[in-house]
Amino acid sequence: MTQTRVAVIGLGSMGYGVAANCLKAGLETWGADVNAARVDRFAGEGGRPVTGPGDYAEADVVVTVVVNAAQTEAVLFGEQGAVAQMKPGAVVVSCATVAPDFARAMAARCAEAGVLYLDAPISGGQVKAASGELSVMASGAPEAFAGARPVLDAMAAGVFELGDEAGPGSAMKAINQLLVGVHLAAMGEAMTFGMTQGVTPEQFVEVIPECAGTSWVLENRAPHVVSGDYTPLSAVDIWLKDLGIVSDIARSAKFSAPLTAAALQQWVAASGMGMGGEDDAAIAKLYATHAGLSLPGDKT
DSSP states (O other): OOOOEEEEEOOSTTHHHHHHHHHHTTOEEEEEOSOHHHHHHHHHTTOEEOOSGGGGGGOSEEEEOOSSHHHHHHHHHSTTOSGGGSOTTOEEEEOSOOOHHHHHHHHHHHHHTTOEEEEOOEESHHHHHHHTOEEEEEBOOHHHHHHHHHHHHHHEEEEEEOOSSSSHHHHHHHHHHHHHHHHHHHHHHHHHHHHHTTOOHHHHHHHGGGSTTOOHHHHHHHHHHHHTOOOOSSBHHHHHHHHHHHHHHHHHTTOOOHHHHHHHHHHHHHIIIIITTSBGGGHHHHHHHHHTOOOTTOOO
């Protein structure tokens, strides 16, 4: 059996882990990124840099781990796009958070080129990406799953197979992002509300994770506030995009999503205050500012 060859486009906090775990699994792996330092780092660990679109002709699987729909379309079908070079029967594994209609459109364009498309958004953050334990919410033809299987095995602890055409994978990711975006905003509100009642962030982090009000998001992000470290693992501005996608989907479905709308306005406000590039735990700073509170690490 021939070895699967994979190209990973996007070597950011998530994509680098995907590429590194493909290497660890023994797959011949190329990496591409607009940041040359990331490509150099990957090459130093045994990966192969993508030197031009012609390299995609060698790939059995191309994984796109970029920020949004526009970047996904550009890396697949732009001037230097991968799909035009890919061989018939090769698979695109698309991991960005996008609307289901966009995923279906990309699948149709890939099919016209004889390329399979797996709608495969991911969840788990930088830590799970690095350990190869992502959750993949995937939908696509059985042939796409089969072709991508060595890559999925390398990058994920769980692959949820949600249907035989593009769309359901992205729909499930939108559901997940609705919950995470709302939970994050609720965490910031609850922590700072507690401060108005004399409950310190340190006490909040000690007690609430042991109570019914906890969530994975709270347990993961609240310690960032306590440490005053907002080095971005997932940035504030991601939530303008992702909850914006949820809002667009809801509007097209004529579905009222009031919690999403309320949370989105908090993310917009946080970005407008200059926090867009900070870790998304910085949503607590928005509430603290409005209430005149000082969080750990605030300069006095």
